[in-house]
Amino acid sequence: MNKRLRDYRTPEAFDSIPMMFITPTIVNDGRKLLISPQGCSFMTRYFTSPNLSFSPIPQSVEFTDIFHDQNADNLLFTSALRMNATFPYITPIVSLPSSPIIEVMDAGLLDNFGLEETIKFINTFQNWLQANSSRIIILQIRDQFKKAKITNNAPKDILQSFTFPVNQFYGTLFQIENYKEDMLTDYLANWYKGKIDVISIQLNNEGNDDISLSWHLTDEEKNLVKSSITSPDNKAAIKKLDSLLYN
Numbered sequence: 326m327n328k329r330l331r332d333y334r335t336p337e338a339f340d341s342i343p344m345m346f347i348t349p350t351i352v353n354d355g356r357k358l359l360i361s362p363q364g365c366s367f368m369t370r371y372f373t374s375p376n377l378s379f380s381p382i383p384q385s386v387e388f389t390d391i392f393h394d395q396n397a398d399n400l401l402f403t404s405a406l407r408m409n410a411t412f413p414y415i416t417p418i419v420s421l422p423s424s425p426i427i428e429v430m431d432a433g434l435l436d437n438f439g440l441e442e443t444i445k446f447i448n449t450f451q452n453w454l455q456a457n458s459s460r461i462i463i464l465q466i467r468d469q470f471k472k473a474k475i476t477n478n479a480p481k482d483i484l485q486s487f488t489f490p491v492n493q494f495y496g497t498l499f500q501i502e503n504y505k506e507d508m509l510t511d512y513l514a515n516w517y518k519g520k521i522d523v524i525s526i527q528l529n530n531e532g533n534d535d536i537s538l539s540w541h542l543t544d545e546e547k548n549l550v551k552s553s554i555t556s557p558d559n560k561a562a563i564k565k566l567d568s569l570l571y572n
Contacts, residue, residue, distance in 0.1 A: 331398035334362035349429040357385035460520040529553040
C-alpha cells in the first residue's frame with residue numbers, strides 16, 4: 326500500500342515480477358495514458374512498413390515523460406490503480422498537474438480487457454519473439470462472458486423509445502469491443518508464425534446474476550465471484566493453461 330511507481334522498476338527489469346502497463350483514458354482527447362515504471366515510449370509509436378504511406382495519430386502518451394518535472398515515478402502505485410478504475414458516477418475524475426489540466430477516467434472506456442496493449446507489445450518485439458519463442462499464450466481474466474446472449478429489451482413506453490438508441494449502444498459497447506479484439510487477434514496470427522493460444526477465465530455474472538458495480542459487494546455477490554473459478558468453462562481453461570505451460 327505504500328509502494329511508489331519507481332519501486333517496481335528493478336523487480337520488473339530482472340523478471341522478479343511481471344511487467345505491467347496501467348492505461349487510464351484521457352478525457353480531453355480520448356488517448357491512453359501509459360503508466361509504467363519502465364520507459365515505454367515504444368508503446369506510443371507506430372512502426373509502419375516502408376510500403377505504407379500515411380500519417381497516424383499517436384493514440385497513447387507516456388505518463389513518466391509528460392510529468393517528468395513533477396517527479397512522476399514518485400506516484401503511489403495505489404494512485405495509479407485508482408486512476409485506472411475511475412468509473413463514471415462511481416468515483417470522481419482524476420485531474421493531473423498539466424497545462425491544460427489532463428483529466429483521466431477508467432481504462433475500460435477504450436480497452437476493457439487490455440488486448441490492444443498486448444498486441445501492440447507483441448508487434449513491437451515481433452522479431453525477438455519470432456527468433457526466441459515458439460508459442461504465445463494470452464490469458465484474459467474477464468468480468469463478463471465473451472458470448473453475450475441477445476435479450477429482448479425493446480422500449481416499453483414513449484419515454485424509453487427516446488433513450489433506447491443511446492442506452493442500447495452503451496449496453497453493447499463491450500460486445501463491440503469483443504468483435505474488434507477478435508479481429509486484432511486474427512491479424513496477429515498473420516505475422517507471428519508460432520502458436521498462439523488465447524485463454525479466457527470468466528466471471529460467472531450472466532443474466533440475473535449480474536454483480537453490482539460497487540466497492541462493497543454483498544456476501545452473495547462475493548460467493549458468486551469465488552465460485553466462478555470452479556465453473557466448468559473456467560476449470561477447462563485452467564486445465565488447458567496448465568497443459569500448455571508444462572508440456
